[in-house]
Amino acid sequence: MSDMTKQFGVLVCVDGSSASDAAVAWGTREAIMRKLPITLMHAVQPVVVGWPEGQLYADMPEWQHDDAQHVIEQARKTLNAGLAGARAPETRTEVVYSGVVPALVEASKDAWMIVAGSQGLGALGRLLLGSVTTGLIHYAHCPVAVIHSSETAALDTNAPVLLGVDGSPASEAATALAFDEASRREVGLRALHVWSDVGVFPVLGMDWRDREREGREILAERLAGWQERYPDVHVERLLFCDKPSRWLLEESERAQLVVVGSRGRGGFPGMLLGSVSSAVAQSAKVPVLVVR
Known part of the structure; x- marks a missing residue:
């Protein structure tokens, strides 16, 4: 599989945050510029229950499923709002029920580029990279674009x-x-x-x-x-x-x-x-x- 035909194309991590919206907008422009598909992926961290100790829900609980669909819908709206008259790239969505960083790192094997939003402000008002973005920078198998929400539009x-x-x-x-x-x-x-x-x-x-x-x-x-x-x-x-x-x-x-x-x-x-x-x-x- 060549670099330009990887199944996910431009892979954008979405979580419903303002940084995620900025990542979708930037990733959309990149996909249009390169004539690649764009994949909006939301990873849902499995729920751990107390009994038996450390057991995970085998399937995604309904409330998490509803939240995930809301995140994907918001990302789609952000993508469409940023087209500015351009033809929309082929758009795919995917929700995975797995540890966030491992899931995205695994998906990066089949992506040409992965786009992630930075994670906002720390306790002292200083910009901090989130654990997901940091994990991708260190372990992703493709280029990683880090997008800051407040300045990208300008x-x-x-x-x-x-x-x-x-x-x-x-x-x-x-x-x-x-x-x-x-x-x-x-x-x-x-x-x-x-x-x-x-x-x-x-x-x-x-x-x-x-x-x-x-x-x-x-x-x-x-x-x-x-x-x-x-x-x-x-x-x-x-x-x-x-x-x-x-x-x-x-x-x-x-x-x-x-x-x-x-x-x-x-x-x-x-x-x-x-x-x-x-x-x-x-x-x-x-x-x-x-x-x-």
Whole structure:
């Protein structure tokens, strides 16, 4: 089964929240842009009863079934409201009675992309990723788009796509998808590489100019083939030192989408893109696409 014919197409996790509605709206645009089907999936956590100890209901209770149908209906309405005159993509719905993260991770094997809403505010008013979104970032088998509910509707569709480049295999996959996203959206691409994540004087005797030159070479090498494949995409290169997540978040304010790899070490030893991608997915105000 090829990547573009996977049965779920764009798979959107829905739960009835405002973040879920934002995920449906964004996922709908992605499905239309790529001419893929969209699947609205709601996972219902099985009910545990006290006797016998730890026993699960074998079937979904009626009240959970009713709630699930309400969630699916709301998601369908959100999808239709966001078409803006475009032809609706082939739309499927599915309700699964299983642990939420395991069910979605399993479904991601047959999805081209999975889209999830961030989970709102923590006790101190700070944006926090929910356990479901975090689980998908770490374990999904396809790219994961994390959508924040409050800012998505006001996205500048003329803004560029921002790509984090670190030289790892995950970063290479992210680069491929970022160029494709920019080309389909008819916008530019800003490729950002951080040549050191510990400052310009981390090691006694280290010549930071050599490291910076190496960073430029990594950026040039990773972009060369893709620029030839996508000549319509204007590329701007950004090179920084110190704290990749900080620069990605700062530059994300001028982007409509951030694309990062999920894991791997970068050009400088110790730069774990896994922690960077999690930080960016949690704090960016625009959609973040994490590519495994």
